[in-house]
Amino acid sequence: MHLSRRELLHRAGLVIAGHATLPAFGQTQKPVEFQRIRLGTSKLGEMRDYYATTLGLPTTLEGGILKVTAGKSALEFTAAAAGTKPYYHFAFNIPENKLAASMEWLRPRCPIFKSADGREVYNFANWNAHSCYFHDPAGNILEFIARHTLSNAAAGGFDVRDILNVSEIALVAPALPAIAEKLKSDLGVHDYPGTSSGFMPIGNEHGLFILMSSGRAMLGGTALAEQHPVEVRIRDDRRQRLTWEGMPFLVESGG
Secondary structure (H helix, E strand, O other): OOOOHHHHHHHOOOOOOOHHHOOOOOOOOOOOOEEEEEEEEOOHHHHHHHHHHHOOOOEEEEOOEEEEEEOOEEEEEEEOOOOOOOOOEEEEEEOOOOHHHHHHHHOOOOOEOOOOOOOOOEEEHHHOEEEEEEEOOOOOEEEEEEEOOOOOOOOOOOOHHHOOEEEEEEEEEOOOHHHHHHHHHHHOOOEOOOOEOOEEEEEEOOEEEEEEEOOOEOOOOOOEOOOOOEEEEEOOOOOEEEEEOOEEEEEEEOO
16 A cells, blocks of 8 residues: 555654645755865764764865765864864754664664653654754764755665765854854845744755854753854855854855
8 A cells, every 4th residue: 555755754653743834944045055064073083983984974084184975065073172072963964755764774883862751753843854863972963854845855775875965063152143143144044943042043954054052952962062163164156254253163165
């Protein structure tokens, strides 16, 4: 008997209320595409082994820079300042129909995070998305997110080729409005659903800056949000370089 995707989600307990009336977010602005995200780590060698061997992503270590190719995006890790142990949150888009398959692929490789009430799957109804979380050796909170607003369903089981791109990066700061306003005015991006005083997603399904207040509890782990250096390069023909006084963030494009 043939079942629709909605019927399958219903049987799995993953139906989103009001699915048919949810807006198609992100269609009124140019997609944000992260070309490269550079982060610090205190565990460069362990991170190389994890991303190359455990996850099987293309990985190189040259000149002190660990480069991990994740679909259309690159994660780069460099040695953190002495005495610091930075950790971050970032997410990978996967085909919208493959969250369950991605979790079965993950299980023999690394633990999937369980919430205090035992959940492994997070249902973001206002984003029309489902996700799961897991951690790398540095304590970074990684996420596989299946965004049902994207027409990227794929046949077959899950493998590393289904890690399509880095679609979220958290920027942690004591105050968020100044960061938000510059991103919106200079990049031409907009608020995404779910904005509050301590949590501001900006962008769209292809790329989201997740602005988060320092000390906020982070989904997918038990750590509280801390500010650490982040460099982001986006795909854009315009040459831009965004910085914020007193904050270790750089967002650039062009050139």
